[in-house]
Amino acid sequence: MNNRRMNVRNANATLPLAIRKKFDELQERLGIPFNNHALLYNAFTHSSYVNEHRRKKFTDNERLEFLGDAVLELGVSRYLYSTEPTMTEGELTKLRAAIVCEPSLVKFSNELGFGNYILLGKGEEQTGGRMRPALLADVFEAFIGALYIDQGMEAVTPFLEKVVFPKISVGAFSHVMDYKSRLQExxxxxxxxxxxxxxxxxxxxxxxKKFVTVVRLGGHDLGTGLGKSKKEAEQEAARHAIQELKSRQVEGEN
Structure with missing residues (x-):
């Protein structure tokens, strides 16, 4: 088994120099130098590329995608557990599902420019595979899987703190949560x-048009929200109000 793994790593490491230089640029841009560069290359290797280079015995990213999916869920679960103490198990599950769903992963992948680095076969390239949502989502998960193997959660968590968690903190997934009901409770x-x-x-x-809504408690402003509809603005105001109440609770405990 160890020899097989070593061969896989060596095979992926034999990519053309121009491609390896592109991945050097990606590591520098992300501020994440990999110890095992072949893992990084593997994360961006699509099965169509492997099929067109069978003699070189490259490995596609499907196994890393499998691992990255689990690691991403763990990272997001830990974050939500620590930052959303008032959410029920069902609410946490619903919010996590929205964060790790394909459309969200595609957005993360596009923001990082991952599509530019995917290794595709010629046929997949010609049919627009580089911008295919499922492919972009898979690459994002595979990257997380590769980073986890290379450096553990100690590196994955800071990556998520830069790319994923800020979207949660600013309410990018508010549309899936009923913050007004939570605030009322x-x-x-x-x-x-x-x-x-x-x-x-x-x-x-x-x-x-965008609406700015304020929610008041006992005549005092508790939270303000901005949204494309009145309902969205109210939900965002409620979310901020919940955060305000949580911070008051923490201050009271201290």
Whole structure:
């Protein structure tokens, strides 16, 4: 088994110099130098490339994708568990599913420019495979799998903190959560008073209008939200209000 693994690593390491230089640029741009460069190359190697270079015995990224999927779920689960103490198990599961779903992974992959580095066969390249959503999502997971093998969660977590977690903290996945209901439950549990939502501003032209909403508790502003609809703005205001209540709780405990 050890010899087989060594052969796989060596095979992937024999990529043309020009391609290896591109991956050197990627590592420098990400600020993540790999110890085993062949793992990085492997993460971006599509099965179509392997099929067209059978004599060189390259390995595709499907196994790394399998591992990366599990590592990503673990990383996101740990983050949500520590940052969302008021969420139920069902709510945590729903939010995690939105974060690790294919459309989200495609966005992460595109933001990092991963499509430019995928090794494709000529046929896959000609049919637009480089921009295929499933392929981009797979590469993102495979990269995480490769990084995990190369450097462990100690490197994966900082990567997620740069690429994934900021999207969660700014409410990019608010559309899948009912923050208004959560806020109402928190307020009722503590008998804090009556919640009121008010649109305080409308921005932009009629065809791209955005709404600014404030949620008040007992007459005092608790959170402000911006959204493309009144409902979205209210959900965002509620999310910020929950964060405010959590910070007050922490300050009270200290």
């Amino acid at each position: 928190i307020v009722q549990q503590n008998n804090n008073g009556q919640l009121q939502y008010e649109i305080i501003e409308e921005k932009g032209p009629a065809h791209a």
